[in-house]
Amino acid sequence: MRASRAANEGNRTAMTARSETSMRQQSKTGYVVKVYPRFSETFVVTEILAREARGEQIAIYALRPTSDPRFHPELARVQAPVTFIAKEHKLGEVWADVAEAERTVPGFAQRFAESLPELATFEASEVAQGVRLAAESIRANLTHLHAHFGSLAGRVAEVASRLSGIPYSVTLHAKDIFHESVDEQRLGTLIERAHHVVTISRFNLESLRDRYPEHAAKIVLQYNGLELERFPYRAPETPRAPGAPLRIAAVGRLVEKKGFGLLIDAIAQLRDEGVESEVRIAGDGELEVELAARIAAQGLEARVHLLGSRTQREVGELLRWAEMFVAPSIVGEDGNADGLPTVLLEAMATGTPSIASDVTGMPEVIGRIDGFGETGLLVPAGDRAALVAAIRALAAHPDLALLTRRARRLIEERFDSAAQANSLRRLQHPLPASLVGQRVAYVCADPGVPVFGTKGSSVHVQEVLRALRALGASVQLYCVRRGDHVPADLADLAVTEVTVRARDDGNRERAVRAAARELAERVAESHPDIVYERYSLWSCALSEVTTATGVPGILEVNSPLIDEQRKHRQLHDEAGARANLRTQLEVATSTVCVSPPVAEWARLAAPEASARIHVIPNGVNTRRIAATDAEIVREAPVTVVFVGTLKPWHGVSTLLDAVSLSALPWRLVIVGDGPERERLLEQASAFPPDTRRRIEFAGAVAPSEVPRCLAAASIAVAPYPAHDGEEGYFSPLKIYEYLASGLPIVASATGQIPSILDDGRTGVLVPPSDPRALAAALDDLAADPARRTSLSRAARVQAEEHHDWRNVVTKIWRTVA
Incomplete structure (x- = not known):
């Protein structure tokens, strides 16, 4: 296992290197910050590190010199060059910068002249820094500017963008949104002109969208991230030593909004109560x-210690020392408030039980959180009594291990810096609403699915490929089993095949993993716009x-494969299969499942990915399968058709019994082959001669021949058997093909079929595994041409309007575009 992990890491490193080379030629982002480095703004460094790890080119532009005497060790890992854009104080220096920008920035003179009336409303120093930043951006070949905070950094980035033509974005935090000094009109203009606006809590998001509804679509939520490997989880020590003092940690700048005065008062009250x-x-x-005077005035010098600034490593040691972490933030008199303190996230990640006040974004992570349960204790801001009660309650909590595991899981899902970096990159390079021109890498690493085969799963893959191409995408196929029945319209498709040669089941599992890793490398080398697996x-x-x-x-999930493999075949490494599934679900931008039961199965496998799991049922190619002419009343006898693999879960045995029980002499044509064929032939041979002559086993046909088989029939049938509830997940392709062909359908009322067919309008539903009910329904339709015509028309309309593969793939694309 250790060797496998090392191999995987090596593959990722190689792919990242190749990706970096590609992106170096495509984009370079300039980070604009007021001060760099700034000891209290670890989130900026973490974000830059994560984006560099993804292969992005970054440059940093600071507008004020740092005054911090200490620096976090993580700064040494940042590769981005840092340029200081000085605040000019002499008019001659400003005009020199303007002259330099005119020489360096294409179109600068015209942009500067057109913008001058508005630039006059800015602080002169901000305009001067914006001019110099514009020139520096062109010299550095920047393609995008991103500012942290909408105050100085955001305004200077806006000026530089206007003068250089380079788009900008901005992350808004808290002070730049809620402080009394915020100019609402100026902030609105900043948002309007930005390519996109990021904010770090849902509270902020809702406030900004309420205040600027005309720009709501470009304001997005992206939580600040953590490098999770630097904050390993450790379960709380329990039980506590009787009588030992509670060890409480708090971290933050010593300013009003942090609420440390309230914490000191709460500790005094606890002391007076004997805690x-x-x-x-x-x-x-x-x-x-x-604060030091407040501590002394209440006689707490031996209990409350002001440590001064600490590096992230030292903060980590403090969190490991603490039995609980407290973030007692308040809203300052000037409106200033915490956004979502990074150190609170760090405490939750490391397994330190946490208390926080209900200020701005903190209720989004602490308290009872949907999908996670209780992650910590939330108290009203500024309420000393509530804070005292919360400290007591957390100290006596019956299951701190469960509480902290939930907190850790939330952090892993929502605050991973790697995921944050991917999201920020996609915001700068969003997928268009249309698939036209998009390079799609389609991956099928299932050796049981020959892409160019005749199985239903093969047809499914082919139709998705067709729809992607029909919608304008450039598609390349990556697979482990190509198949030999290549349709003419897919013969020009670029295919990369890595075959799996192992036969033994255990070795085969390992061989498939190796083949999939090789496919991943090949995909990365092709630099697609999106991966569809x-x-x-x-x-x-x-x-x-x-x-x-x-x-x-995009991950497409068609069935609970792990359960199927265990039940119907062999599964040697179930733990490994489940780990693979969870990893895929957690990383996928979007997961599309063919039915609600499949989606529920996926959500149980990776609850943290639930919001990105969607239900989009299968479709049908309404161009490949043309409607039968509903006006033609075929001569007797009526022909009933079944299309599908001859396996137990398709219910063909029940269908044969229905033929023997029918009152009318309709014919049955069975199109397909499979492991049940001999048993079904034996079953049919036991019927009387007249009944046997009504049954035709047509055998398997190529997918291109299915429309012809359907066109020759009068009624289509899907006789699925009763199931125990665990196998009702399927989204049957044959039902959609029957609808597209305009055939009246008789099908079992099981699984997802009742949600597809409108009983009495687009089909007839019968109880599953009931041959008498099935025979009666088929007899009724065989005897009623007018009803068949009505069902036929409605079926075709439903297929065209709701189930065409192009519509289905468009819905899938919209989950990420």
């Missing part, structure tokens, strides 16, 4: 003297490519 504690507060700031047991191709390159990925 001993030791509190360590890491951070420095303007209230340091005032048909889920299979042993492939992580989508997750490997997406993680390494940042391109989005």
Whole structure:
């Protein structure tokens, strides 16, 4: 297993390197910040590191010199060059910058002249820095500017963008949204002109969209991320030593909005109530003297310690020391408030039980969170009594391990810096609403699915490929089993095949994994715009490519393969299969499932990915399968057709019994082959001669011949048997093909069929595994040409309007575009 992990990491490294080469030629982002490095803004460094790890080129532009005496070790890992854009104080220097920009920036003079009336409303120093940033951006070949905070950095980026023509985006945090100094009109203009606007909590998102509804579509939520490997989870120590002081940590700048004065008062009350504690507060700031005096005034010098600023490594040590972390934030008198403190996320990631106030974004991670349960204790901001009660309650919590595991799971799902980097890259390079011109890598690493074969799964793959191409995409196929029945319209498709040669089941599983890894490497080398993978047991191709390159990925799940493999075949490494599934689901930009039961199965496998799991049923090619002429009343006897593989779960045995029980002499044509064929032939041979002559086993036909078989029939039948509830997940292709052919359909009321067929309008539903009911329904339709015509017309309309593959693939695309 260790060797396998090393091999996977090597593959990802190689793919990332290739992706970096590609993106170097395509894009380069300039980060605009007020101060760099800034000790309290670890989220900026984490974000840049994550984007560099994805292969992006970054440059950093700082507008003020740093005054921090200490720096986080993570800074040494940042590769991006840093340019200081000085605040000019002499008019001559400003005009020199303008002259330089005119020489460097194409079209600068015209843009500057056109913008001058509005530039006059900015601070002169901001315009000057924007002019210089415009020139620096052109010299550095930047393709995008991204500012953190909508105040100074955002305004300077806006000016530089106007003068250079390079688009900009901005991340809005809290002070730049809620502080009393925020100019609403100026902020609105910043948002209007931005390519997109990121904000770091849902609270912020809703506030901004309410205030600027005309720009709501470009304002998006993207939580700040953590490098999760630097914050390993550790379960809380339980039980506590009797009488030992509570170890409480708090971290943040010593400013009003952090609420540390409230925490000090709460500790004094706990002491008076007989609860001993030791509190360590890491951070420095303007209230340091005032807080120290507050501690002394209440006689807490032995209990509350102001540690000063600490590096991230030292903060990690503090969190490991603590029994609980407290973020007692308040809204300051000037409206300033915390956004979503990074250190709170770090505490949750490391397994430190946490308390937070209900300010801005903190209720999104602490409290009872939908899909996760209780992740920590939430208290009203500024309420000392509530904070005291919460500290007591957390100290006595009956299951801190469960609480912290839930918190960790939430952080893993929503705050992974790698996922954040991928999202930010996609915001800069969004997928268009249309598939036209998009390079799609379609992956099928299931050795049981010959892409160019005659199985239903093969037809499914072919139709998705056709629809992608019909909608304008450039498609390349990556598979482990090509197949020999290549349709003429797909003969020109570019195919990369990595064959699986192992026969033994255990070795075969390993061989498929190896083949899928090789496919992933080939996909990465082709630099697609998106990866589309048909889920299979042993492939992580989508997750490997997406993680390494940042391109989005669509995972298509057609059935609960793990359950199927265990029940109907052999499954040697179920734990490995489940790990593969979870990885694919967690990384996929979107997962599309053919039915609600399949989607529920996927959500249970990866609950944290639930919001990205969608139900989009199968479709049919309404151009390939033409409607039968509903006006033609065929001569007797009426022909009933079944199309499908001869397997137990298709219910053909029940259909044969229905023939023997029928009152009218309609004919049955069975199109397909499979492992049940001999048994079914034996069953039919036991019928009286007149009944036997009404049954034709036509054998398997190529997918291109199916329309002809349907066109020769009067009624189509899908006699699925009763099931135990676990196998009602299917989204049967044959039903959609029957609808497209305009045939009246008789089908079992089982699985997803009742959600597809409108009983009495587009089909007739009968109880499953009931040959008498099936015979009666077929007799009724055989005797009623007018009813057959009505059902036929309605079936075709439903297929065209709701189930055409182009419409289905368009819906799939919209889950990511």
